[in-house]
Amino acid sequence: MVMVISLDIKKYLNSLFIRTFIALILLFLCSYLLRYNYYYDEIYASVHTDVLDFSYIKSKTRFFIGHILGKRNAFVSSNTLQYKEIKKAFNGVKLTTDRHYVVNALKSGTVIFIGNKENLGNTIIIEGEDGVNIWYSNLENISIHLYDYVEASSILGSTIEDYLYITLTKDDDYLDYEEYL
Numbered sequence: 561m562v563m564v565i566s567l568d569i570k571k572y573l574n575s576l577f578i579r580t581f582i583a584l585i586l587l588f589l590c591s592y593l594l595r596y597n598y599y600y601d602e603i604y605a606s607v608h609t610d611v612l613d614f615s616y617i618k619s620k621t622r623f624f625i626g627h628i629l630g631k632r633n634a635f636v637s638s639n640t641l642q643y644k645e646i647k648k649a650f651n652g653v654k655l656t657t658d659r660h661y662v663v664n665a666l667k668s669g670t671v672i673f674i675g676n677k678e679n680l681g682n683t684i685i686i687e688g689e690d691g692v693n694i695w696y697s698n699l700e701n702i703s704i705h706l707y708d709y710v711e712a713s714s715i716l717g718s719t720i721e722d723y724l725y726i727t728l729t730k731d732d733d734y735l736d737y738e739e740y741l
Contacts, residue, residue, distance in 0.1 A: 641666065643724070650679055651734045652695065652727030661719045663696055664712075666726075671708045680725050684716055692735065697725035 641664065643655035665686060672693070673685035680697035684704070687693050702717040704710055728735040 646737075650725060650727065652725055653737045655724045655726060657719055657722055657724055659719070659722045660700075661722070661724065663699060663716045663718060663724060665696075665710045665714045665716055666694055666712065667692070668712045669694070669710065671704055671706055671710060674702060674704070674706050680727075681720065682717075683725075686710060691730050693729045695725070695727035695729070697727070698723060 641655070642661075643657050645656035646653050648654075667686070667688045667690075669686040669688040671684060672687045673683065675683060677683040677695070677697060680695070682699045682702065683695055683697040684699060684702065685693050685695050696716055698720050699717040700720045703715055704717075710716070726737060728737055
């Protein structure tokens with residue numbers, strides 16, 4: 561009986577080795593053919609340059625299966641954006657606010673960037689369902705995460721000093737701030 565078990569294991573290992581070897585050969589062959597395919601460069605360029613509309617996908621997902629997934633709790637404030645002075649700066653506007661002013665989202669959307677932007681400091685970019693990206697810059701105590709869906713008036717963080725930068729873009733074009741503020 562011991563010999564029968566060892567023969568079965570030996571057959572199984574040989575079979576496994578052969579199947580793995582064939583799978584690796586097929587994988588390398590497919591990758592080689594794809595690499596030298598005429599359309600490979602077009603497919604590669606399309607995948608790496610086209611922009612996915614995360615907010616649209618997220619809103620449709622929430623509409624169709626949101627009741628199954630439930631809703632994340634978010635800190636929401638009833639305050640609208642309040643500022644003392646406004647002036648143009650860095651393709652957007654610089655709003656003079658109170659020190660450590662709590663910043664709320666102007667519109668609902670998906671967080672597509674959280675990080676440092678040159679000349680602007682800590683920045684959050686929210687892609688709205690209408691395709692407009694709103695940049696909130698000079699922030700600290702950020703209370704949201706990358707790819708979170710935020711509702712309008714959700715608390716994003718607070719200003720580091722007494723000013724906030726707002727920049728609006730759509731399809732890499734800068735928009736006028738007046739219709740949003």
